[in-house]
Amino acid sequence: NLLAxxxxxxxxxxxxxxxxxxxxxxxxxxxLGKWQAAGIHETSHTLIEPPAWGDDSLRVGWRLSTPxxxxxxxxxxxxxxxxxxxxxxxxxxxxxxxxxLPRVGTQFALQEGFKRVVYCGNGPQENYRDRNAAAWVExxxxxxxxxxxxxxxxxxxxxxxxxxxxxxxxxxxDRMVCIQALDAPLECKALHFSDRDLYAAKHTFDxxxxxxxxxxxxxxxxxxxxxxxxxxxxPQYKLPPQTYRWSFLICLG
Numbered sequence: 001n002l003l004a005x006x007x008x009x010x011x012x013x014x015x016x017x018x019x020x021x022x023x024x025x026x027x028x029x030x031x032l033g034k035w036q037a038a039g040i041h042e043t044s045h046t047l048i049e050p051p052a053w054g055d056d057s058l059r060v061g062w063r064l065s066t067p068x069x070x071x072x073x074x075x076x077x078x079x080x081x082x083x084x085x086x087x088x089x090x091x092x093x094x095x096x097x098x099x100x101l102p103r104v105g106t107q108f109a110l111q112e113g114f115k116r117v118v119y120c121g122n123g124p125q126e127n128y129r130d131r132n133a134a135a136w137v138e139x140x141x142x143x144x145x146x147x148x149x150x151x152x153x154x155x156x157x158x159x160x161x162x163x164x165x166x167x168x169x170x171x172x173x174d175r176m177v178c179i180q181a182l183d184a185p186l187e188c189k190a191l192h193f194s195d196r197d198l199y200a201a202k203h204t205f206d207x208x209x210x211x212x213x214x215x216x217x218x219x220x221x222x223x224x225x226x227x228x229x230x231x232x233x234x235p236q237y238k239l240p241p242q243t244y245r246w247s248f249l250i251c252l253g
Contacts, residue, residue, distance in 0.1 A: 002177060002252075004212040005109035009062070009075045009092070012041050013102040013156045013221065014198035017228040022153075023202065030227060034099040039066025041199070049076065056080060071095055073241075085180075085251035090219070094241035101239040104246075105187070105218030109194075110177060112211035113170035117142045117190055121163030129187075130223030130237040132161050144168075144190045144213050154201035158189040159221060166190075168213060176253035179217055183247050187218040219246035 012035070015022050020032025027033040035041065049061030057080035064073040078089040092104055122132050123140035126149055149157035160166070166188040167178040179188065192209035201207050223237030 002110055002175065003108060004111045005107075005214075007088070007106050007108040009045065009064070009077075009090075009105075010107050010195070010216075011064075011073075011092070011101045011104055012043065012195060014154070014195045015102075016155045016224055017151075017153060018225045018233075019102070019227070021228070022155075022199065031099070031102070031222070031232070035102060037068070038072075038099055039068040040098075040102065042067055043072065045075070048074070069095060069097065072098060082249070085178075085249045087182075087247065087249055089247040090245065092219075092244040094243070096241055098241035101222065101241065103187075103216075103218050103221040104239055104244045105216060105221070107195075107214060107216050110168060110213040110215060113172055113175070114168040114177065114190075114213040115144050116169040116171055117144060117147065117167070118169065119160060119163055119166040119188065121166070121185065121188070122161045126158050126189075127161045128159055128221065128224050129161055130225065130233060135161070137162055137164075144192055145209070147189055148191050148193065148209075150204050152204060154193075154198045154204060154207055156195075156198065158191055159216075159218075160188050161185075163188045166215075166217070168215065177215075178251040178253065179215075180249040180251060182249060183245075184219075186246070186248060187221050188216060190215045217248060219244050 015032045020027035020030035045062040048063045051060045061076040073094045076091045080087045118141050122135040127135040147158035162185040165180045169176050194214050223233040225233030
């Protein structure tokens with residue numbers, strides 16, 4: 001078993017300063033304030049479609065709820081073994097009453113040892129859908145530690161946009177996990193911190209890297225904008241509450 005935490009849906013990110021200052025009051029009209037008011041950061045998953053086999057695939061579904069909205073959305077997954085790996089198809093259906101979302105994707109954690117990252121996508125530094133003019137698509141190599149960006153106020157960081165494939169290597173035990181985009185490029189990152197760690201921390205010295213590697217595979221992440229001191233993210237870079245579908249292939253080596 002390579003997993004330290006299972007594959008799980010997420011639409012929350014550790015707020016960046018442009019989303020809203022997490023230690024300040026008066027953030028109600030900023031994205032962070034709207035997400036908190038909707039309870040996005042406190043989303044629960046309730047199994048409504050137990051795992052069921054059919055057509056050589058496994059299907060499962062959850063109802064997403066927050067303290068403010070019982071039916072915030074539904075999330076369904078289909079798993080199928082195919083030549084080359086495990087095909088994972090995802091569907092999110094959002095309640096129309098939600099604000100635009102921080103992200104739409106999945107996360108899991110790998111056991112200790114997966115420290116090397118090789119990917120094909122925008123790089124070499126972190127980049128987002130509205131912050132990538134200095135990035136280009138190529139094959140890049142880095143480490144999980146180097147994907148972390150030590151902002152004084154810990155927050156979302158390390159994202160890679162337009163990712164075609166994203167591989168994590170445990171060189172000591174000669175193990176590899178690769179995520180391959182299928183329908184469209186993904187947004188990916190890997191850190192030794194969970195989103196919960198980053199959101200709870202008030203300064204870099206509050207963070208202690210974990211041995212595990214937290215991997216994010218996103219269909220999309222909201223742009224970063226400039227709202228800490230200027231305009232919000234432009235409309236074309238926001239994620240409205242709608243239906244999202246994305247898929248990827250998980251390969252082992």
